[in-house]
Amino acid sequence: MSHSPSISLEGLNPEKFTLGARAGSLVGRFLVVGIVGLAVAAALGLTGDQGDLSRFLHAYTTVYVYFTSIALGALFFVLINHVTSAGWSVTTRRIAELVTGAFPLLALLSLPLIIAALMGTAEIYPWANPDGGLVPEGVAHLVHKKAGFLNAKFFAARMVLYFVIWIAMAAWFKSRSLAQDLSGDPAITNLFKKRSAPMIPVFALTLTFFALDLLMSLDPVWYSTIFGVYYFAGGFLCFMALLGILAKKFGAEDGILSGFIRDEHYHDIGKLTFAFVMFWGYIAFSQYILIWYANIPEETAWYHEREGLFWGHVGVLFLLKFLVPFVGLISRHMKRHPQRLVIFGGWVMVMHFYDMFFLGMPSHLNTLHYLEAQAGPATEAGKAWHHAAESFASMPFGIMELACLIGIGGLFVAAVAKSFASHSILAVRDPRLPESMTFHNP
Amino acid sequence: MSSQYDLEIQTALEDPTSRPHLVMGGATFASIDDDVAGVSEGFLKKTSLAWYAMFGASISVLAMLGAVVVYLISTGVGIWGNQSPVFWGWPIVNFVFWVGIAHAGTLISAILFLLKQDWRTSINRFAEAMTIFAVCCAGLFPAIHVGRIWVVYWLFPIPNQMEMWPNFRSPLLWDVFAVSTYATVSLLFWYMGLIPDLATFRDRATSKIRQGAYAFFSLGWTGSSRHWHRYEKAYLILAGLATPLVLSVHTVVSFDFAVSQLPGWHTTIFPPYFVAGAIFSGFAMVLTLMIPVRAIFGLQHIVTLRHLEVVSKVILATGSMVGYAYAMEFFVAWYSGNPYEQFAFTNRAFGPYAWAYWIMVSCNVISPQLFWFKKLRQSVPALFVISIFVNIGMWFERFVITVTSLSRDFLPGSWAYFQPTPFDALTLIGSFGLFFTLFLLFIRFLPIIAISEIKGILHKQESHH
Numbered sequence: 001m002s003h004s005p006s007i008s009l010e011g012l013n014p015e016k017f018t019l020g021a022r023a024g025s026l027v028g029r030f031l032v033v034g035i036v037g038l039a040v041a042a043a044l045g046l047t048g049d050q051g052d053l054s055r056f057l058h059a060y061t062t063v064y065v066y067f068t069s070i071a072l073g074a075l076f077f078v079l080i081n082h083v084t085s086a087g088w089s090v091t092t093r094r095i096a097e098l099v100t101g102a103f104p105l106l107a108l109l110s111l112p113l114i115i116a117a118l119m120g121t122a123e124i125y126p127w128a129n130p131d132g133g134l135v136p137e138g139v140a141h142l143v144h145k146k147a148g149f150l151n152a153k154f155f156a157a158r159m160v161l162y163f164v165i166w167i168a169m170a171a172w173f174k175s176r177s178l179a180q181d182l183s184g185d186p187a188i189t190n191l192f193k194k195r196s197a198p199m200i201p202v203f204a205l206t207l208t209f210f211a212l213d214l215l216m217s218l219d220p221v222w223y224s225t226i227f228g229v230y231y232f233a234g235g236f237l238c239f240m241a242l243l244g245i246l247a248k249k250f251g252a253e254d255g256i257l258s259g260f261i262r263d264e265h266y267h268d269i270g271k272l273t274f275a276f277v278m279f280w281g282y283i284a285f286s287q288y289i290l291i292w293y294a295n296i297p298e299e300t301a302w303y304h305e306r307e308g309l310f311w312g313h314v315g316v317l318f319l320l321k322f323l324v325p326f327v328g329l330i331s332r333h334m335k336r337h338p339q340r341l342v343i344f345g346g347w348v349m350v351m352h353f354y355d356m357f358f359l360g361m362p363s364h365l366n367t368l369h370y371l372e373a374q375a376g377p378a379t380e381a382g383k384a385w386h387h388a389a390e391s392f393a394s395m396p397f398g399i400m401e402l403a404c405l406i407g408i409g410g411l412f413v414a415a416v417a418k419s420f421a422s423h424s425i426l427a428v429r430d431p432r433l434p435e436s437m438t439f440h441n442p
Numbered sequence: 443m444s445s446q447y448d449l450e451i452q453t454a455l456e457d458p459t460s461r462p463h464l465v466m467g468g469a470t471f472a473s474i475d476d477d478v479a480g481v482s483e484g485f486l487k488k489t490s491l492a493w494y495a496m497f498g499a500s501i502s503v504l505a506m507l508g509a510v511v512v513y514l515i516s517t518g519v520g521i522w523g524n525q526s527p528v529f530w531g532w533p534i535v536n537f538v539f540w541v542g543i544a545h546a547g548t549l550i551s552a553i554l555f556l557l558k559q560d561w562r563t564s565i566n567r568f569a570e571a572m573t574i575f576a577v578c579c580a581g582l583f584p585a586i587h588v589g590r591i592w593v594v595y596w597l598f599p600i601p602n603q604m605e606m607w608p609n610f611r612s613p614l615l616w617d618v619f620a621v622s623t624y625a626t627v628s629l630l631f632w633y634m635g636l637i638p639d640l641a642t643f644r645d646r647a648t649s650k651i652r653q654g655a656y657a658f659f660s661l662g663w664t665g666s667s668r669h670w671h672r673y674e675k676a677y678l679i680l681a682g683l684a685t686p687l688v689l690s691v692h693t694v695v696s697f698d699f700a701v702s703q704l705p706g707w708h709t710t711i712f713p714p715y716f717v718a719g720a721i722f723s724g725f726a727m728v729l730t731l732m733i734p735v736r737a738i739f740g741l742q743h744i745v746t747l748r749h750l751e752v753v754s755k756v757i758l759a760t761g762s763m764v765g766y767a768y769a770m771e772f773f774v775a776w777y778s779g780n781p782y783e784q785f786a787f788t789n790r791a792f793g794p795y796a797w798a799y800w801i802m803v804s805c806n807v808i809s810p811q812l813f814w815f816k817k818l819r820q821s822v823p824a825l826f827v828i829s830i831f832v833n834i835g836m837w838f839e840r841f842v843i844t845v846t847s848l849s850r851d852f853l854p855g856s857w858a859y860f861q862p863t864p865f866d867a868l869t870l871i872g873s874f875g876l877f878f879t880l881f882l883l884f885i886r887f888l889p890i891i892a893i894s895e896i897k898g899i900l901h902k903q904e905s906h907h
Contacts, residue, residue: 085458087461088558141779142778143779145779146777146779186457186458186459189458190458197814198814201762201766204766205766208766208770221779223774223777223778224710224774225709225710225770226710226711226713226714227710228770229711229714271556278686282689282713282714283713283714286693286710286712286713286714287710289697289701290697290700290708290709290710290712290713291710293701294700294701294702294703294708295703296703296708298778431458431459432458432459434459435461441558442558442674442678
């Protein structure tokens with residue numbers, strides 16, 4: 001845990017840092033858990049009552065963007081550390097590289113959403129079927145105007161493009177970095193620096209449009225130019241929180257990276273977590289205050305759905321995702337104490353999920369209310385929609401959401417565990433490893 | 443001389459196992475003292491005609507600004523081109539321009555300090571000084587734009603017998619707090635960093651007046667370990683406090699526009715976009731000023747080509763963020779389906795101010811992209827020219843935002859083309875007089891490089907051998 005001067009960095013064997021069966025045994029278990037979870041969710045969604053399909057697709061999207069944001073945060077961690085020639089992060093960087101191994105799975109998991117769009121399932125994406133009765137009449141012309149961008153085929157093509165890019169980037173960094181474990185070639189580090197720079201704008205644009213496609217377009221009328229930055233800020237924050245947790249897991253006395261992850265690393269991870277707590281709070285506040293202040297109905301409707309219907313989300317989210325970790329992590333002492341870092345890391349990860357829930361799920365309730373109004377509140381169908389809305393509002397996080405969380409979460413853990421099982425989790429011959437082992441925070 | 447350092451830097455950069463030296467030319471503690479203090483002391487030894495010429499020119503321009511301001515106050519803001527519907531013309535453009543430039547200093551001294559970026563030590567003092575002077579220039583514009591400057595204190599919530607208060611819901615009032623807080627903290631930060639170096643100046647002073655003045659301002663600094671201990675603590679705390687300020691000031695400035703309902707102003711990306719643009723313009727100004735200064739005073743071994751290259755990378759990064767924001771605004775204006783939003787942006791790009799828009803895009807988006815090429819990042823003339831382009835582009839950005847949205851609002855009947863008057867131009871030029879007068883005084887009397895911080899990294903450099 002603390003600085004171990006006795007560790008020799010000569011001739012470190014990557015095999016020694018491979019988790020093997022310790023992670024490998026998780027793969028099968030979580031795969032089963034994931035598949036069962038998703039099967040339950042899909043069964044509930046496809047065969048259940050009125051409104052359950054919408055609830056399934058919204059819950060699925062919410063959980064899906066949550067885990068994708070973590071993988072994107074990991075990819076950004078790799079990119080930013082290479083482009084800045086960072087030395088401190090070397091002993092933790094492989095962890096991020098291995099987390100990005102989840103991208104192929106995430107690509108696969110995008111299929112239900114792509115299929116839903118291609119089938120014109122208006123319950124999740126009203127624009128996918130503009131005449132499907134889920135676009136309010138007053139704004140139908142707007143949705144038609146956007147059809148050049150918001151149409152199922154282009155949506156599908158964009159999703160494929162994002163994942164081709166992310167999988168290629170992640171695979172390149174991972175494979176080159178693993179090759180360096182064997183060769184120790186410093187030229188690879190220089191190449192990382194050179195290539196990561198132009199990848200950052202590509203990353204920024206793909207992430208932005210991913211967020212627009214999956215989350216912002218749930219309400220095809222609403223728009224916010226900061227939305228991509230909002231999604232990025234939360235995702236990177238969530239990954240830093242996860243990194244703190246994994247660093248503690250591997251860096252503890254009996255951990256595989258014991259002695260390699262030092263208090264200085266916890267401190268730096270804590271600082272970045274803290275900084276992104278502030279950055280997320282800043283972005284969330286900026287978006288809110290500008291929309292609140294200008295008070296334009298097209299924009300405020302989105303917040304109205306999110307603060308009026310249940311829990312008064314905006315304030316609660318700000319309090320829980322910003323204020324609590326802000327106060328908690330402000331002191332140096334907290335950041336250097338791994339156990340406390342883990343507690344706040346876990347808190348932040350839960351709050352980021354709440355944030356994604358806040359972005360995604362109110363759209364489900366909105367859909368139900370709209371369908372109720374369409375059918376007429378007095379009719380049978382209207383009553384059924386009303387009932388669905390009531391039952392969701394009374395328990396917004398129910399079996400459906402839990403099943404999706406367990407399903408996608410289980411598969412995500414399985415994919416990451418598989419990645420961890422077969423590779424060294426330390427970049428053993430990174431030329432900056434000695435620096436990462438000796439630096440001190442002032 | 444410089445090419446030898448450049449070669450050393452080149453070879454060092456190719457080896458990731460070690461960190462290249464930040465200060466070149468076998469510098470020692472004594473040589474750093476001589477080199478940096480020598481800039482100011484050089485003026486004592488030899489009368490510098492060039493300095494007097496430049497100072498004379500700057501102070502004349504400043505005097506001209508004084509005359510314009512007197513004319514403005516005695517006549518009214520009507521001497522400017524601010525006319526219906528563009529009541530916010532050049533004064534706010536200039537204000538935002540200067541506040542933006544003021545962002546590099548605190549970013550370098552606070553955020554880069556927290557990020558342990560040691561290279562900042564060669565340029566932080568300089569950038570902080572520039573920050574203070576730019577804030578002075580910025581503060582001038584709202585103050586003289588209020589119309590009745592004799593009641594300018596109404597900007598502050600001072601208890602008074604009329605029980606009249608400023609409107610706390612107005613972002614213009616938030617601006618008063620944001621900018622004055624920023625000016626105060628930047629000044630404190632700058633001054634505190636200066637204390638050990640002022641003591642060095644004091645100890646080297648040869649005349650009684652010089653010695654007395656530096657002794658007064660160095661607050662009895664002896665360099666004891668207790669002094670250093672407190673200094674470093676205070677520095678860290680100030681850095682922590684100043685970091686949110688880097689974001690908050692330009693965020694509040696962006697609120698001046700973005701809380702409105704005007705298409706082209708009201709867009710949620712404004713806060714981070716303005717901050718990125720501010721850092722972008724601030725770093726460009728650092729390059730513009732640093733390149734001649736390091737050449738004139740022979741400081742190429744302290745502010746090396748590597749430092750300039752790193753600054754150019756920051757410009758590339760922040761310039762790309764600005765480009766991202768332009769693109770998002772355009773895309774979302776289309777995506778919104780809102781005809782007013784769409785009009786605001788097509789009007790910018792293809793309307794009567796298209797010339798200004800394309801100057802902005804060429805300077806802010808295209809020109810920094812040239813820094814993808816290593817050859818240009820390492821070419822001093824290219825760095826200088828591009829930094830000037832960025833300065834120009836960032837002025838035009840504020841012009842485009844302010845004027846295009848106002849000149850054609852919702853009512854076509856009230857549309858008009860904004861015409862600046864000569865007094866608009868003279869006020870802008872005059873603010874440069876203020877800036878350069880302060881800047882030349884800074885070069886002459888104060889340590890333009892943070893001597894003690896450079897010594898701190900020299901120490902690190904040596905211990906790694």
